[in-house]
Amino acid sequence: MSEPSQPPVILVADDEPDVLELVGYRLSRSGFTVVEACDGEEALARALDQVPDLAVLDVMMPKLDGYELTRRLRSADATQRMPVILLTARAQESDIATGFEAGADDYLRKPFNPDELVARVRAVLGRR
Amino acid sequence: MSVVSGIVVGLVAANLLLLSIVTWQRIRLALGERRLRRARQRLKPHVLAFLDGGADLPAALTPYEQAVLARSLDSYAQVLRGPARDRIARYFDQQGTVDRELRRLRVARRSWRRAAAAHRLGDIGPPRAAAGLIRALGDDDRDVRIAAVRSLGRLRSREAASPLVVALAAGRVPALLARWSLIQIGTAALPSLRSLRGSQAAEERASALQLLGLLGDASDSGAVAARLRDSSALVREQAAAALGRLGSSRSIPGLLAALDDRIPAVRAAAATALGRLRDPSSAAPLLARARADSFDVAQAAARALAATDPAAAQRAAAGNAHLREALDLAALT
Numbered sequence: 477m478s479e480p481s482q483p484p485v486i487l488v489a490d491d492e493p494d495v496l497e498l499v500g501y502r503l504s505r506s507g508f509t510v511v512e513a514c515d516g517e518e519a520l521a522r523a524l525d526q527v528p529d530l531a532v533l534d535v536m537m538p539k540l541d542g543y544e545l546t547r548r549l550r551s552a553d554a555t556q557r558m559p560v561i562l563l564t565a566r567a568q569e570s571d572i573a574t575g576f577e578a579g580a581d582d583y584l585r586k587p588f589n590p591d592e593l594v595a596r597v598r599a600v601l602g603r604r
Numbered sequence: 605m606s607v608v609s610g611i612v613v614g615l616v617a618a619n620l621l622l623l624s625i626v627t628w629q630r631i632r633l634a635l636g637e638r639r640l641r642r643a644r645q646r647l648k649p650h651v652l653a654f655l656d657g658g659a660d661l662p663a664a665l666t667p668y669e670q671a672v673l674a675r676s677l678d679s680y681a682q683v684l685r686g687p688a689r690d691r692i693a694r695y696f697d698q699q700g701t702v703d704r705e706l707r708r709l710r711v712a713r714r715s716w717r718r719a720a721a722a723h724r725l726g727d728i729g730p731p732r733a734a735a736g737l738i739r740a741l742g743d744d745d746r747d748v749r750i751a752a753v754r755s756l757g758r759l760r761s762r763e764a765a766s767p768l769v770v771a772l773a774a775g776r777v778p779a780l781l782a783r784w785s786l787i788q789i790g791t792a793a794l795p796s797l798r799s800l801r802g803s804q805a806a807e808e809r810a811s812a813l814q815l816l817g818l819l820g821d822a823s824d825s826g827a828v829a830a831r832l833r834d835s836s837a838l839v840r841e842q843a844a845a846a847l848g849r850l851g852s853s854r855s856i857p858g859l860l861a862a863l864d865d866r867i868p869a870v871r872a873a874a875a876t877a878l879g880r881l882r883d884p885s886s887a888a889p890l891l892a893r894a895r896a897d898s899f900d901v902a903q904a905a906a907r908a909l910a911a912t913d914p915a916a917a918q919r920a921a922a923g924n925a926h927l928r929e930a931l932d933l934a935a936l937t
Contacts (some may be wrong), residue, residue, distance in 0.1 A: 492683070494676070494679050494683070495683055497652065498652060498655060498680065498684075499649065501656065502656060505656060526638075530764070537651070540843055550763040551768065586683050587682065587683050587684050587685040587689065588683065588684065588685065588686075589684070589685050589686030589687070589688070589689075590655070590686070590688055591686060592686065
């Protein structure tokens, strides 16, 4: 987790390189330090290693999907209180409920508005 | 040289030729991929800055770089909305891509080309692309119509609401997809849906009422309740279902009257709607239907009663299988 004087560290995990780069770029431009991962396992390893201030996770990722990754983050001591925002193309009520049950703090539907993502990141960080 | 030696030499030569061709193809593919990767890397900072609103895209690009840029923006257009997606639409509009796709949607002889154009317009199109897509709802090919429905939802086109309901009611487009598209359009579709409540075609009235139940609010309940007296049973059924979703207590008298409708599907929909509203005044009529009506209506009434007045349902459950089942279900949820 970042020091109070340092910019918050955000973990971004998505298997689509375009989305990963865009989200990373947008969050960096908004003053956050970004750690990127291109699948669920890499995201878990980075989260446990670097303990970011918040994670933006794609739901449909290879190796470990966003739901399971959120559950594992919630069960690890270092990351159990880390806010998680799910980025998902699956927007049925049941999918959203599954995300919240897994421990997510918020979700954003694809197609998404990058400005809204930044606003939600700030809002979730502000709640903690 | 013997014949056998000649054959062996020929086979070896053919193998070598084949190997050379395969090797050359692999080298060509690898070079192509490297070229694409380099072009994407070169363009990436410009694309990201452009999407972020901070910069124009470079003007002096080779045709190859322009093609790579278009592919990259195509890909982003599928996952973005808001100002970044609007910038992509403006870029493709200025490049003439939108007009080319609209023309392809209109005149291409092969249906898959028209469907591809309809699909792409939903991702990259500006709002003006909606007119062409609405026209495509009347295309002879179902795949083109499906792509047009999907794209009109992506564009959130307000003017598409009525044509979508008409296409839905006529069975020309898949119902689930059309509903998804109308829900994407959201409250902007409400004026069209409200005007279609009085359509001449019963299927259109029924579809409009169903969608009003999903998108409307309590202020719609009076006009929807009036449709409980429609000449079409399909319309009365959808009106009852919509009233359950709209949730206004003012619709209770109309729904109680609909419990006596001569069509079982209307009575069942009215019972389900009353179960959603949970007003104590509906308990006795629901119990009567749960005891004496046909299977589907009795089942719906029993479930509604279990939600409205569990104690009354419990007292009456001894001799009624539907009520026992409804109470068991209520205990599970």
